[in-house]
């Protein structure tokens with residue numbers, strides 16, 4: 384293809400630094416590659432490194448799940464709290480929810496926000512003696528995660544009364560082992576991953592530890608196997624039969640040729656309730672760029688705004704706009720032929736709703752149809768004239784329905800990997816670097832300087848509006 388997709392795929396698999404602004408290869412595929420595969424980075428087969436960490440994780444996860452790992456007072460662990468944000472939260476949280484039918488033994492919680500209410504409300508119902516914290520951060524410097532980790536550490540220490548308790552209640556996942564150890568975590572309990580794994584592509588690495596703790600290693604291996612199947616399909620299928628390529632091109636068609644501003648992901652599957660949030664980061668952080676790989680300003684649209692929520696809830700909130708609004712919103716529907724719930728009749732209702740929506744979007748309802756229906760209802764012609772136009776559905780609104788037999792761990796792995804590769808395909812066609820995220824940096828820097836001012840530090844030059852906000856806050860914040 385003209386955009387050089389095959390060439391970029393080869394570059395990815397050859398571990399070339401396709402994340403050019405950070406000079407890093409992009410190798411999330413290595414995290415689920417066959418154990419005998421070879422992907423060489425700096426003279427090391429990274430697949431071997433991946434397998435070594437997986438073995439270490441297996442040992443740890445089994446000990447916790449089989450109650451061989453004890454809290455400081457000798458009690459087994461009951462609750463896991465994942466402290467992480469962005470890629471260190473969204474992927475694991477989405478998968479844990481999706482695999483709830485396979486989840487046993489431990490309760491897994493996620494705390495991400497730097498709003499103290501998040502950790503406060505989570506800890507309220509937990510017992511420090513039986514709670515294990517996973518500090519999940521690629522960099523181990525992320526403000527939100529470190530703030531939450533400090534609160535959690537104090538919470539455990541306040542109850543335990545001795546520093547050594549930390550070793551029983553904290554593990555870390557990071558590429559920055561040194562910082563994790565400095566935080567007080569036993570180096571044996573730091574699980575490594577590597578800077579060739581992007582945060583939003585990292586659920587397959589040790590960042591997936593909360594998934595492993597929730598469902599066990601066998602189920603996690605199934606998830607990896609599903610992703611590997613999709614990788615094989617993506618790297619070996621012809622373009623016209625290649626699911627991520629087709630999805631990617633459909634997206635580009637509506638985004639660039641029909642000028643769709645946004646794209647909705649609507650899972651008719653409660654277990655995928657966090658899938659839209661996950662895809663938001665995957666697509667918008669990967670492809671929300673406005674310069675080409677060479678640094679020139681792009682002259683076309685890149686990533687759309689991704690949004691959505693589960694059907695049928697969305698039907699009673701925003702589908703009005705999908706059907707009759709002025710914006711064209713392409714949709715992905717996701718639906719399982721078989722549910723995990725025992726209520727089969729309810730599943731029929733759910734699926735019927737899903738199919739009805741795509742049909743309604745496509746077919747719409749003409750004014751003529753509306754008028755004849757109103758006539759049959761016995762309405763007077765004056766009333767029909769008044770009402771008809773409001774009941775017209777334009778139709779011809781695009782959607783893709785992805786239907787699968789049942790959301791097993793393997794299928795979930797394939798589904799996620801399919802969307803990962805879709806983002807890659809789109810990034811290649813748009814000629815942008817899908818693997819950096821410089822756009823999040825400015826806000827982080829400004830936060831630091833404002834925070835210093837809150838602490839009485841030097842006042843910086845801000846615009847008038849920001850100055851007014853700072854003054855208001857300092858006057859009204861809790862003393």
Ligand SMILES: O=P(O)(O)OC[C@H]1O[C@](O)(CO)[C@@H](O)[C@@H]1O
Pocket residue numbers: 468469470471519520521522523524525528582583668820823
């Ligand atoms: O895992 P970390 O290093 O704490 O980063 C969390 C998230 O922050 C980001 O860097 C954006 O700020 C994401 O790309 C990443 O997933």
